[in-house]
Amino acid sequence: MTTCSAPGKVYLFGEHAVVYGEPAVPCAVERRARVTVEPREDGRVRVDAADLSLDGFTVTWGGSIDDRPDIDAPAPLVEAAMEYIEAAVRQAREAADRPDAGFDITVESAIPLGAGLGSSAAVVVAGIDAATRALGTELDPEEVARRAYEAEYEVQEGQASRADTFCSAMGGAVRVEGDDTRTIDAPPLPFVVGYDGGAGDTGELVAGVRALREEHAFAADTVETVGDLTREGERLLADADPEREPGDELLADLGELMNFNHGLLEALGVSARSLDAMVWAARDAGAAGAKLTGAGGGGCIVALDPTDETQHALGYTAECEQSFRAELATEGVRVEA
Ligand code: MEV
Incomplete structure (x- = not known):
């Protein structure tokens, strides 16, 4: 076995x-x-x-x-x-x-x-x-x-x-x-996850973005802009000390890009009311930034917050079924004893 x-x-x-x-x-x-x-x-x-x-x-x-x-x-x-x-x-x-x-x-x-x-x-x-x-x-x-x-x-x-x-x-x-x-x-980022209890259909959501991108040049530009902000985020991570907890300035800069990324995903039609509600609850609680994660349509958001405030606020958000802190998993696939 x-x-x-x-x-x-x-x-x-x-x-x-x-x-x-x-x-x-x-x-x-x-x-x-x-x-x-x-x-x-x-x-x-x-x-x-x-x-x-x-x-x-x-x-x-x-x-x-x-x-x-x-x-x-x-x-x-x-x-x-x-x-x-x-x-x-x-x-x-x-x-x-x-x-x-x-x-x-x-x-x-x-x-x-x-x-x-x-x-x-x-x-x-x-x-x-x-x-x-x-x-x-x-x-x-x-x-x-x-x-x-x-x-x-x-x-x-x-x-x-x-x-x-x-x-x-x-x-x-x-x-x-x-x-x-x-x-x-990357430094140990303080991820908080909010989960609405639902799910999205990855195939359908990817197909939706593809159709939008083929129909409108501005949707194709939106996809490229996501690439631009990702490159900007990578530069921030590359300049950070991977051994140290990220400081407020780095979190604010990463958070700003996450917020921007969420806005663009929303424009591409892959967000959902529940995801937007959790994103706003996290931002209102003081998270440095928040966005949906993955294909969207329902499911999870991720926020950056070293304090307990975001997790606490998500706990009181009607659209959030569960919230938890997510530690970076430094180990990938492994054999279990
Ligand atoms: C799904 O977790 C992430 C997508 O970018 C699809 C993919 O990368 O295969 C939506």
Whole structure:
């Protein structure tokens, strides 16, 4: 039996724009998906995904990939998760050169599904690592990231960037621009996450931005502007001391860019009332900046605040189901004891 885990992530800057070759800076956070794999003799794959979400949104499901039973609500989310797991299985079989390998797979995750915290990337990354190791093949994290990207790309029908999967496999803060992926030394940023209890459909949201971008030159410019502010944010991070808590000035500068980034995502049609309400609650509470994270449509916002004020204020915000502080996860995919 082999268990691997991989972290979720928040986007400091650049989601959606990264799909069109602009840079993005996602940061891995300490909310992990754990995948346990046991090879089977009969070549079948059985998945037990008893908890694929945070409290209040728990999905219980157990079944076989080869023989899917009817799934109770919220079926679309679980169905989507199963597609990611299937794609991960295909990658693991190929990497280990065992096309007929069967597995019993157990998925446990503290990352809400479809909420902008990289749940699918974390499950795919941990799943590929665990399944290949269970077959006696060890991949380095870069290769796990590459294969996880292939899996996401397949499920999202060619509309995925390398950002989520690379970040989850490598951990820490990363920079992704097209095929160029690297880790960066970032200071320990004081992330606070607000979660509305809902989810967005990444494929639909990415397709919406694509359509807008094709229809209007100003939407294409908006995507490019997200790239510009991301480059500005990267310069701020590069000048910062990665060993020290960021000072007020750095937080204010990063926060200003996050606010700008949220405004542009809103203009691109991927925000939601609940996300905007949480963003404003965070700003009113004194956060240096706040924005939605991930594909949008519902799910999570991320704010920068070293104090407890933002988390406290989100706790009283009707649209916020849960708020928590998210530590930077310096470790990416790893084997669990
Ligand atoms: C989704 O977490 C992030 C998007 O930029 C899509 C992607 O990068 O694949 C919206």
